[in-house]
Amino acid sequence: MREITYLEAIREAMSQEMRQNEDIFILGEDIGVYGGAFGVTRGMIEEFGPERVRNTPISESAIAGAAVGAALTGMRPIIELQFSDFITIAMDQIVNQAAKLRYMNGGKGKVPLVLRTPSGSGTGAAAQHSQSLEAWLVHIPGLRVIQPSNAYDAKGLLKAAMDDDNPVIFYEHKLLYKTKGDVPEESYSIPIGKADVKRKGKDVTIVATAMMVHKALEAAEELAKEGIDVEVVDPRTLVPLDEETIIQSVKKTGRLIVAHEAVKRGGFGGEIVSVIAESEAFDYLDAPIKRLGGLPVPIPYNPHLEKATVPQVADIIEAVKETVHF
Amino acid sequence: MREITYLEAIREAMSQEMRQNEDIFILGEDIGVYGGAFGVTRGMIEEFGPERVRNTPISESAIAGAAVGAALTGMRPIIELQFSDFITIAMDQIVNQAAKLRYMNGGKGKVPLVLRTPSGSGTGAAAQHSQSLEAWLVHIPGLRVIQPSNAYDAKGLLKAAMDDDNPVIFYEHKLLYKTKGDVPEESYSIPIGKADVKRKGKDVTIVATAMMVHKALEAAEELAKEGIDVEVVDPRTLVPLDEETIIQSVKKTGRLIVAHEAVKRGGFGGEIVSVIAESEAFDYLDAPIKRLGGLPVPIPYNPHLEKATVPQVADIIEAVKETVHF
Amino acid sequence: MLKTIKVPSHITEEKLVSLYKEMWLIRYFDEKVDQFFAKGMIHGTTHLCVGQEPSAAGAIAALKDIDKITSTHRGHGHCISKGANVNGMMAELFGRVDGYCKGKGGSIHIADLEKGNLGANGIVGGGIPIAVGAALTSKMKKEGYVVLCFFGDGASNEGSFHESLNLASIWDLPVVFICENNQYGMSGSVKEMTRVENIADRAVSYGMPGKVVDGLDAIEIMNTVYDAVERARQGHGPTLIEAKTYRWKGHSKSDAKKYRTREEEEEWRKKDGIKRFRDLLIEEGIFTEEKAKQLQEEAKQEVEDAVKFAENSPQPSIESLLEDVYA
Amino acid sequence: MLKTIKVPSHITEEKLVSLYKEMWLIRYFDEKVDQFFAKGMIHGTTHLCVGQEPSAAGAIAALKDIDKITSTHRGHGHCISKGANVNGMMAELFGRVDGYCKGKGGSIHIADLEKGNLGANGIVGGGIPIAVGAALTSKMKKEGYVVLCFFGDGASNEGSFHESLNLASIWDLPVVFICENNQYGMSGSVKEMTRVENIADRAVSYGMPGKVVDGLDAIEIMNTVYDAVERARQGHGPTLIEAKTYRWKGHSKSDAKKYRTREEEEEWRKKDGIKRFRDLLIEEGIFTEEKAKQLQEEAKQEVEDAVKFAENSPQPSIESLLEDVYA
Numbered sequence A, B: 001m002r003e004i005t006y007l008e009a010i011r012e013a014m015s016q017e018m019r020q021n022e023d024i025f026i027l028g029e030d031i032g033v034y035g036g037a038f039g040v041t042r043g044m045i046e047e048f049g050p051e052r053v054r055n056t057p058i059s060e061s062a063i064a065g066a067a068v069g070a071a072l073t074g075m076r077p078i079i080e081l082q083f084s085d086f087i088t089i090a091m092d093q094i095v096n097q098a099a100k101l102r103y104m105n106g107g108k109g110k111v112p113l114v115l116r117t118p119s120g121s122g123t124g125a126a127a128q129h130s131q132s133l134e135a136w137l138v139h140i141p142g143l144r145v146i147q148p149s150n151a152y153d154a155k156g157l158l159k160a161a162m163d164d165d166n167p168v169i170f171y172e173h174k175l176l177y178k179t180k181g182d183v184p185e186e187s188y189s190i191p192i193g194k195a196d197v198k199r200k201g202k203d204v205t206i207v208a209t210a211m212m213v214h215k216a217l218e219a220a221e222e223l224a225k226e227g228i229d230v231e232v233v234d235p236r237t238l239v240p241l242d243e244e245t246i247i248q249s250v251k252k253t254g255r256l257i258v259a260h261e262a263v264k265r266g267g268f269g270g271e272i273v274s275v276i277a278e279s280e281a282f283d284y285l286d287a288p289i290k291r292l293g294g295l296p297v298p299i300p301y302n303p304h305l306e307k308a309t310v311p312q313v314a315d316i317i318e319a320v321k322e323t324v325h326f
Numbered sequence C, D: 001m002l003k004t005i006k007v008p009s010h011i012t013e014e015k016l017v018s019l020y021k022e023m024w025l026i027r028y029f030d031e032k033v034d035q036f037f038a039k040g041m042i043h044g045t046t047h048l049c050v051g052q053e054p055s056a057a058g059a060i061a062a063l064k065d066i067d068k069i070t071s072t073h074r075g076h077g078h079c080i081s082k083g084a085n086v087n088g089m090m091a092e093l094f095g096r097v098d099g100y101c102k103g104k105g106g107s108i109h110i111a112d113l114e115k116g117n118l119g120a121n122g123i124v125g126g127g128i129p130i131a132v133g134a135a136l137t138s139k140m141k142k143e144g145y146v147v148l149c150f151f152g153d154g155a156s157n158e159g160s161f162h163e164s165l166n167l168a169s170i171w172d173l174p175v176v177f178i179c180e181n182n183q184y185g186m187s188g189s190v191k192e193m194t195r196v197e198n199i200a201d202r203a204v205s206y207g208m209p210g211k212v213v214d215g216l217d218a219i220e221i222m223n224t225v226y227d228a229v230e231r232a233r234q235g236h237g238p239t240l241i242e243a244k245t246y247r248w249k250g251h252s253k254s255d256a257k258k259y260r261t262r263e264e265e266e267e268w269r270k271k272d273g274i275k276r277f278r279d280l281l282i283e284e285g286i287f288t289e290e291k292a293k294q295l296q297e298e299a300k301q302e303v304e305d306a307v308k309f310a311e312n313s314p315q316p317s318i319e320s321l322l323e324d325v326y327a
């Protein structure tokens, strides 16, 4: 199959959908001729024009709010938020408006918008441009939260997000933008709420998201050499979460490691751990669960420190060994 | 000892400290003659004047940012944020500035501010005025997060918060404001990071916060009649978390229930569950852990629905029984 | 043809008459709500617009049916003027299934999408960017409607105000911003909380026209809003209108009103915009004093009926709690 | 006494001479950083102020040592002008322990609290309320300092700008807001992103004076900022100053600059503020062309030395990672 990058997959999903559906448009900072901070929308203003690829002022709260208003009245906006850290500024519109409007109206109206935004560290962008704050959104009823880890998933899940009638937060990862994968040319949809077992194994389950999926797969290869058979589950969508797939995996392996880049304390990992600790899989556990996550510091600038802040392949390998040899 | 309300305890802590320390001042909406939305600052402008009890425009982002700037340059501001839901608007200054400045500066400068804010449901204020978003702040390195459940703790912890050289988020609960408790008249401090065992018991541990502490205690009384001896642990400070006290309790009882009002999905409960699932206490568990938390809906207006959204005494009793009879 | 007053061409004498009744409906509605809150029969909180009826009714009278509004926490008047029925509103305040939000929203979240009311908002300034987005839809889909965006003087100090007006301006969106300056946020007076003479002066920052109107003069409001709305409809972009007005009641449920004097209140009460409108219509010979009385009575009765309707509406079932989160 | 130019009374001829060198220091510093980034020898991103030197240097020259500044992502110039040493700055860009932030902050987070630079900021508009807070400290503690708050044209569309200027105004705080309008946000031109002729026109919304200055004229900037700063120091509140300028380089590391023409760039380059300042000082007889050359060379050398310093500074230890989060 044709190989394209994660970034191209996202652009292709948007472009294909925008050709089909006049109601879809994108708004965000520098998404026009500049092509967006990461180049995701490059070429789109040329195809779709400035009405549908709308460059905005630096006004995150108005961008988000305008998208809410447009969605509520029949459009299907896609917000490109330049860095996911800036969601702090758009938070009121996302959390107090988009997520709640339908419920507060007693089920009338809908807010079909997609907020796409790059998160994560690894580019030296430091503390205010490297966070992974997806756990915040997971906590808010009314939102869907998607976090694709490869090009194929990105394209299919973004299509599903655009088709969804609810506000969807679509977390992209900066370091994944340039990664390549097989992606069908035609449009396709991956159901929101279906985890993907990225590697089958029987000794230990690693539930990993975004970049950590790749690190877990790398760790798994290493561990295979030592005869440890790792299963890697990628939830892909955090809300709704495919609890069933995770529970089945843990029942099979009896061991669970959760890995995400976001700060461990208060991170999404706690949710996964809890789902298992509360489920029938609890009884199948042969070792304590382990979470791997970011250290409790803002992301530092220095590349060595930056790397040391988030889990690496070696950390995963070590955690697996500890768990397996418990 | 003298009995005063939780609200009075907070006011007293601030007033006593402001008498001692010229650098402390409060800023927020309607905290002057109006006394704040809940009356916490009532009478303070009369004592301390409008320079130290500063009424602000409705500008949460500037309020928070001004506090950050004032703190960085030698003052010790207390922000009163009218409803904790509005932290969505102040989020950038709290998360990207206050929490990170010291670290980004390589350890230079400090941001000693306290953000006090009422959270929680139960007053019919509906979806945009009833949230419990403490889990967001827990996830951010650089912040401390405090959540007192009674008047005594509120006074002592607020004193500790004002003494602390870091940004502290101080979550008050609307329904606790009028609750009374024994509170010494003199100033005292409760160390940040010490949980409090609100009730000793041997059969099951309930870790509960804010309003849920009271519901857990009520449930415990009921359950005692049936011979079930419940231990209620109140972390009081979520960051730093007194993991030791919780772990010891679970090792003793072998059973854990976590109860908070915030939405269960992605809530702070996941952190507590994980701390136990990762600790030596894991081996002592005789039953799956249970989390009780808010249902995944925005808080509805109708009082019956509102009540049904968050855990009640009966829910706790039922959870305990299931756990004990597992 | 009217003698002394100029009104937009689509405003008939009948419309003026019904507008008069509408203002009473708003006032009686909020007076009734006030009583229920005082008695503890409604929970939560509410923000009454008694005294501010002309800016709600007058402004919305300038709109076509296809036009939309965004409202605020102090939104009962906007809601009624945009065509909502008081039964559904009162039922909502009672938290009942026949309420506009099935009891899930309450006073500060009533929306009436069918009539083009995109909703009240519990977040000060929260509705402003939403209005801009709705106007964007109108422009992109060529729907021809204009959005009238209500907010208060206090809201004009929020960042969302600034960002939204700028965005609407650069995109020439069909939206009209109307600031109901009732002199206070909750307790913060506009004089202390800004250093502008008029909130409308802030239009300069966005290169849009700014207009000040007497918020108690329904006719002036109607004309000014009409001109701005038609300008917006023709693609010439937004306008910021400020209506100087006053809320007679406290900010919300409990308010000792220490931040203002009883004399000031008295002065504003004297300028009652409903009475003024009545005198005008009588002077114009549009109705008689008796007719006016009768309309007022009818409005009162409608509110009484609404109470009965609300009281008879069932509580929502606990099962309904989990519904309506996702579409 | 200077012949043709007026400057604030505390500005000596020596100061003007050192200012000239300072502008070269800024330019060489950023040129060097540009090279290192191009070679991939510095990671992360950076925003260069080449071309904008006069508004940084001129504005800060108007300050007293006790005065403070808040800076932006495009902050190397502000930092240097406020007295930072380029060694520590370069070391920070290299991520080393001797950097201003021990390698933890990088280009967009350099702060120099000792010298009164409260820091660059990675959040557009993020520093504006912080400046207001620092000014509040000055007022409450009667410390006598004024805060000069830098931000860009793009930042003036953020809500934080609006809220902060309003707050500073109603509290009469000793803060001066200086917008370096370099015509673009990242790619959005100020003409497309606002509908005002001048960002300074927005001062009207806060009842404060608004001034436009030529951002390439260090002397004009100095005088205008000086007047505003002294006004603020005397308790008369804030001013909004807009300096019209231009960034010669792209927005950040990678920028094809498709949003502007090469002709436009050329035109602005011709107006080089450093050259203009040099000609002025020569005309005034303050220095000779040789002296000017020598100063320029010295500046260049200082940057070379800074590179050596940075290269020789060790990487921070991994153990240091967990330090400095809490005080």
Ligand SMILES: Cc1ncc(C[n+]2csc(CCOP(=O)(O)OP(=O)(O)O)c2C)c(N)n1
Pocket (backbone or CB within 6 Å): B029, B058, B060, B082, B086, B089, C047, C073, C074, C122, C123, C124, C125, C151, C152, C153, C154, C155, C156, C182, C184, C185, C186, C251
């Ligand atoms: C973001 C936000 N901040 C504060 C509040 C609390 N609050 C509700 S109404 C109000 C006053 C609003 O003043 P204004 O905009 O003038 O409207 P008015 O109440 O006078 O109609 C305040 C402070 C809120 N609901 N939302």
Ligand SMILES: Cc1ncc(C[n+]2csc(CCOP(=O)(O)OP(=O)(O)O)c2C)c(N)n1
Pocket (backbone or CB within 6 Å): A029, A058, A060, A082, A086, A089, D047, D073, D074, D122, D123, D124, D125, D151, D152, D153, D154, D155, D156, D182, D184, D185, D186, D251
């Ligand atoms: C809140 C926020 N939004 C967006 C960005 C990304 N960004 C960084 S600099 C910049 C342009 C800023 O423009 P301006 O304020 O004019 O300053 P300039 O870069 O021209 O100096 C943008 C969009 C950011 N860092 N923070």
Ligand SMILES: [Mg+2]
Pocket (backbone or CB within 6 Å): C152, C153, C154, C180, C181, C182, C183, C184, C185, C186
């Ligand atoms: Mg008002």
Ligand SMILES: [Mg+2]
Pocket (backbone or CB within 6 Å): D152, D153, D154, D180, D181, D182, D183, D184, D185, D186
């Ligand atoms: Mg700029």
